[in-house]
Amino acid sequence: MTKNKTLIEITNLTMGFDQRLLFKNLNMTIDKGDFLSIIGPNGTGKSTFLHLLMKKLTPKGGKVTYIGPNFGPKQIGFVPQTRNIAEDYPLNIFSFVGLRLYDNLIPWLTRKDKEKIQAALKKVRLTEKSDNLLYSSSGGEKQRAYIAQALITRPKMIILDEPTNGLDERSKNEVVEILKNLQVKDHVAVVLVSHDPDVIRKNSTKILQLNGDATFAVGDQTLVEKNNVEF
Numbered sequence: 001m002t003k004n005k006t007l008i009e010i011t012n013l014t015m016g017f018d019q020r021l022l023f024k025n026l027n028m029t030i031d032k033g034d035f036l037s038i039i040g041p042n043g044t045g046k047s048t049f050l051h052l053l054m055k056k057l058t059p060k061g062g063k064v065t066y067i068g069p070n071f072g073p074k075q076i077g078f079v080p081q082t083r084n085i086a087e088d089y090p091l092n093i094f095s096f097v098g099l100r101l102y103d104n105l106i107p108w109l110t111r112k113d114k115e116k117i118q119a120a121l122k123k124v125r126l127t128e129k130s131d132n133l134l135y136s137s138s139g140g141e142k143q144r145a146y147i148a149q150a151l152i153t154r155p156k157m158i159i160l161d162e163p164t165n166g167l168d169e170r171s172k173n174e175v176v177e178i179l180k181n182l183q184v185k186d187h188v189a190v191v192l193v194s195h196d197p198d199v200i201r202k203n204s205t206k207i208l209q210l211n212g213d214a215t216f217a218v219g220d221q222t223l224v225e226k227n228n229v230e231f
């Protein structure tokens with residue numbers, strides 16, 4: 001395995017809405033094995049940055065380049081910030097995780113599909129709970145089910161928007177442990193937005209700090225060791 005192989009190259013990335021610039025001329029790479037934490041107060045452009053990474057938004061300037069040959073949108077798993085699951089959402093965890101596999105012409109799950117679901121459930125430690133209904137699962141279990149769904153296509157990068165928000169200490173640690181294993185054992189690049197100093201200090205190989213006024217900082221742990229950083 002080549003170490004530090006670049007997956008995404010960000011060049012002079014500039015973004016804003018209307019007259020307001022969120023960041024200007026941002027340059028960095030996201031490499032295989034990275035754990036990139038994006039920090040900054042609300043409204044500074046963290047979610048916007050994630051959407052730019054996935055090319056769901058067009059930047060005002062600069063570009064996001066996927067460095068091939070085997071990296072592209074299909075190799076990115078995404079766990080969005082908010083999900084509204086209706087009270088009567090009928091799916092159990094197993095079926096929910098499998099939803100992303102129904103993108104072909106076969107309207108049922110093959111044996112291979114089921115194996116993929118089992119493997120993803122194992123990674124997030126939900127094997128025992130897979131028959132439970134998603135909507136009645138705990139916050140931590142739901143979050144792990146979302147992660148399993150994002151992992152089903154075996155992505156090289158997983159992007160998560162505030163994945164530990166609202167979770168209690170124990171559930172938070174479980175999620176962090178799962179992400180750490182993905183990064184270290186499976187060499188999946190992890191990119192996340194977090195307001196949690198523990199998550200950021202324990203895990204990050206890189207930190208992007210957005211200030212919301214077009215300025216930013218890219219660095220390592222030393223960035224959050226300063227006392228004046230606002231999470």
Ligand SMILES: Nc1ncnc2c1ncn2[C@@H]1O[C@H](COP(=O)(O)OP(=O)(O)O)[C@@H](O)[C@H]1O
Nearest residue numbers: 017018022040041042043044045046047048049
């Ligand atoms: N599609 C959009 N059109 C106009 N303004 C937007 C749009 N998306 C986000 N914004 C604005 O850009 C700023 C950054 O948003 P966002 O990336 O969601 O911030 P964060 O995730 O850091 O809280 C906010 O002021 C938000 O209102």
Ligand SMILES: [Mg+2]
Nearest residue numbers: 046047081161
């Ligand atoms: Mg956000």
